[in-house]
Amino acid sequence: DIQMTQSPSSLSASVGDRVTITCRASQSISSYLNWYQQKPGRAPKLLIYLASSLHSGVPSRFSGSGSGTDFTLTISSLQSEDFATYYCQQTSNTPWTFGQGTKVEV
């Protein structure tokens, strides 16, 4: 299985901060990398697909980059509604696997 490792596991930030979350794959996954946001008690929501494509309706302050093994999710100016847990997911090889999550908190 391809292992996905996110860093950090959690971070403290304030409204207006620029936030960067990284995701590293245990082997090359090309650009088959998605990002999701999950709030407590809710289902995850798709933010970014194919490493850098912004899903419809997602604010432009979210962006993704990377290819191969190293990927980044950036929130350019953190808003109050962005406090949540973020997961990366690879779809290069089954089984699809997720990172362990990064919790963004105050």
Add this chain to the structure above:
Amino acid sequence: QVQLQESGPGLVKPSETLSLTCTVSGDSISGYYWNWIRQPAGKGLEWIGRIYTSGYNNYNPSLKSRVTMSVDTSKNQFSLKLNSVSAADTAVYFCAKGTYYERLDWFDPWGQGILVTVSS
């Protein structure tokens, strides 16, 4: 817009079979991959597997021996069966729509999730 809703028992006894159904509304189930994902309390996401509307499937090898997925296009539903459950299978189970590509896959939308507890 497409909406997904999980249904099934919230409590299953150890060694028995967990059975869940996901009902899709707002669009036809045909022509896409449909996924099951689970999340133990306070933990991360685990992909259980997916099924295409032809019946073709991919299961996570860690669960493959216990998992069966099926699809009913006439009811716009797909289902999950997980047998020989134990406490380790206690989790929130989500269904989610995939794409129609083999690898170019992402999950959107997701169902709200259903908590399944394995306990006697």
